[in-house]
Amino acid sequence: MPDTQWPVFEVFHQTKRGEPHIHVGSVHAPDAELALMLARDQFARRLECVSLWVVRADHILATSYEDAAAWFQPATDKSYREAAGFRLSDLHRKLQEPDRDS
Amino acid sequence: MILDSAAHVPEPLRSALRDFLMALADDELLLGHRNSEWTGHAPILEEDIAFSNLAQDEIGHALAWFTLAHELGAPPPDRAAFFRDAPDFRNATLVELPKDDWAFTIVRQYLFDAAEQVRYAALALSAYRPMADTVAKLRSEETYHIMHSRGWVQRLGDATEESHRRMQTALERAWPHALGLFEPVEGEALLVEAGIKAGEASLRDQWLAQVKPILEGATLSMPAGAPLHSGGRVGRHTDHLADLLNDMQMVARLEPEATW
Numbered sequence: 217m218p219d220t221q222w223p224v225f226e227v228f229h230q231t232k233r234g235e236p237h238i239h240v241g242s243v244h245a246p247d248a249e250l251a252l253m254l255a256r257d258q259f260a261r262r263l264e265c266v267s268l269w270v271v272r273a274d275h276i277l278a279t280s281y282e283d284a285a286a287w288f289q290p291a292t293d294k295s296y297r298e299a300a301g302f303r304l305s306d307l308h309r310k311l312q313e314p315d316r317d318s
Numbered sequence: 319m320i321l322d323s324a325a326h327v328p329e330p331l332r333s334a335l336r337d338f339l340m341a342l343a344d345d346e347l348l349l350g351h352r353n354s355e356w357t358g359h360a361p362i363l364e365e366d367i368a369f370s371n372l373a374q375d376e377i378g379h380a381l382a383w384f385t386l387a388h389e390l391g392a393p394p395p396d397r398a399a400f401f402r403d404a405p406d407f408r409n410a411t412l413v414e415l416p417k418d419d420w421a422f423t424i425v426r427q428y429l430f431d432a433a434e435q436v437r438y439a440a441l442a443l444s445a446y447r448p449m450a451d452t453v454a455k456l457r458s459e460e461t462y463h464i465m466h467s468r469g470w471v472q473r474l475g476d477a478t479e480e481s482h483r484r485m486q487t488a489l490e491r492a493w494p495h496a497l498g499l500f501e502p503v504e505g506e507a508l509l510v511e512a513g514i515k516a517g518e519a520s521l522r523d524q525w526l527a528q529v530k531p532i533l534e535g536a537t538l539s540m541p542a543g544a545p546l547h548s549g550g551r552v553g554r555h556t557d558h559l560a561d562l563l564n565d566m567q568m569v570a571r572l573e574p575e576a577t578w
Contacts (some may be wrong), residue, residue, distance in 0.1 A: 250473070253368070253462075253466050257367055257368035257371050
């Protein structure tokens with residue numbers, strides 16, 4: 217049974233222009249406009265904030281934890297795709313000492 | 319003429335200005351106290367937190383006005399808040415009425431916020447510089463307050479039969495006292511003449527023009543021919559104020575010399 221007859225809105229908070237909006241929690245509200253106002257009081261009064269988003273939780277399409285393996289676990293070793301698989305350390309060292317060869 | 323600081327204000331303007339600042343401070347303090355009575359009791363958790371924030375904001379605004387009044391010879395803010403009796407308070411009776419149900423609380427808050435918006439817009443141009451500066455600081459918070467209370471009026475006015483009935487009843491109860499927000503303080507004429515504030519009658523007309531479409535848009539009928547309930551600005555209050563002060567001042571008066 218839901219804990220309220222009002223829908224849940226997820227709240228996203230941005231600390232600085234250009235930074236990503238980060239999910240900080242949720243509020244119950246009768247509609248989006250009021251959700252935004254309530255989100256302001258729950259999440260933006262003590263944190264630095266330049267922008268808030270609210271999104272109805274049931275408007276978010278999400279993967280399920282049951283299917284997590286199918287979505288996210290590789291069946292075979294794909295570590296060669298990871299950045300750690302590349303031998304960049306030599307190149308790094310070289311770039312950090314630009315004057316060595318000159 | 320611009321008056322830069324308290325030192326530049328001669329009598330009798332000084333007393334008039336001090337009384338007016340006390341009226342502003344008392345409105346905020348008592349409304350803040352009434353709103354704080356919802357802490358732990360508001361209809362939903364989110365609103366409980368939002369309304370408690372709002373109560374704190376109002377009390378913060380009261381502190382700002384008490385501080386300006388103190389510069390003109392009024393008691394320091396804590397003494398003013400906790401050691402004056404009902405007849406010394408200059409608030410409109412609207413803010414001393416018990417919180418009642420959520421509908422009344424919201425209607426009162428909206429009518430107050432709208433009055434304050436109109437009042438602050440005028441005070442931003444005040445010839446008393448400390449007043450214009452203070453208003454500049456407080457206005458952004460008030461902008462949010464009115465968004466919040468207006469949002470609730472618009473939703474509850476026609477949400478259900480019960481919410482409509484409660485809102486209409488609340489409006490009729492609050493209205494005569496809300497008109498009392500525009501009761502002039504003693505010395506009003508001096509203050510208006512000095513360019514410190516706008517006349518209350520013109521503020522009331524602007525307020526009416528603002529709240530009427532919002533209330534009617536929320537399917538509420540404007541109370542017709544409701545009598546004005548005045549007296550608050552000259553210290554004539556309802557019995558509710560004494561009860562409120564008893565609650566609010568009890569702890570401070572137990573140990574008057576305690577520092578917090």
